[in-house]
Amino acid sequence: MTIRLAIVNDYEVVVHGLASMLRSYADRVEIVEVDVNTHPASPVDIALFDTFAQSFRDRARISRLVQDPRIGKVVVYTWSADDPSVIKSRVPGISAYVSKRLAAADLVDTLEHIHAGEPVRLRDAGHGPLVGGDWPGREEGLTARESEVLSLITQGYSNNDIVETTMLSINSIKSYIRSAYRKIGVTSRSRAILWGIDHGFQPDRGRTSGDQLASSGR
Numbered sequence: 001m002t003i004r005l006a007i008v009n010d011y012e013v014v015v016h017g018l019a020s021m022l023r024s025y026a027d028r029v030e031i032v033e034v035d036v037n038t039h040p041a042s043p044v045d046i047a048l049f050d051t052f053a054q055s056f057r058d059r060a061r062i063s064r065l066v067q068d069p070r071i072g073k074v075v076v077y078t079w080s081a082d083d084p085s086v087i088k089s090r091v092p093g094i095s096a097y098v099s100k101r102l103a104a105a106d107l108v109d110t111l112e113h114i115h116a117g118e119p120v121r122l123r124d125a126g127h128g129p130l131v132g133g134d135w136p137g138r139e140e141g142l143t144a145r146e147s148e149v150l151s152l153i154t155q156g157y158s159n160n161d162i163v164e165t166t167m168l169s170i171n172s173i174k175s176y177i178r179s180a181y182r183k184i185g186v187t188s189r190s191r192a193i194l195w196g197i198d199h200g201f202q203p204d205r206g207r208t209s210g211d212q213l214a215s216s217g218r
Helices: 012-021 059-067 084-088 104-115 144-154 159-166 170-184 189-198 210-216
Strands: 003-009 029-036 044-050 071-078 096-099 206-209
Touching (some): 003 012, 012 029, 044 059, 059 071, 096 104, 144 170, 159 170, 170 189, 206 210
Parallel strands (some): 003 044, 071 096
Antiparallel strands (some): 029 206
């Protein structure tokens, strides 16, 4: 049975990148819509909440997804699927956390297990980079993590806020900031914010249906 899927995040490039990553599995996963800074409007089996520049601790937002009768299950797509802190702060009703390091085929397999009601172990595929998808600034050479940190800076987050949101250490945050600044050619936070505003690092808003996605992919 094909899974009806909604992808949820605040960045258009992120949701469309994940939809593109899953396009080869259209016989198993039907992407009903992608939602950018908005709530799914269609009945779906699974809402996949991408945590790029979002906090998995955003309990109010995730709870709204969990409580929506049109959504069968809520799955959180995160770097931190195997982090003990995830278990401690888990929002009741979330069906599973899955790793951004899973290959597309493994992600689809995992979604099928979740849809079937089978238990999914919190697991990660090592400590490598994001396997697929897309993110702001990729064309400038930013990694997914550098882009996420820069997106949060553009939104006005402090370093401590970013630690709370991403669960990275402060030293890792500072390292990503240094490398991101070097790649975009800035030396201060204010310049980084201006660069981010000019290059699509602020949250978007909108909804795209599965039919529109299919048309744009032709």
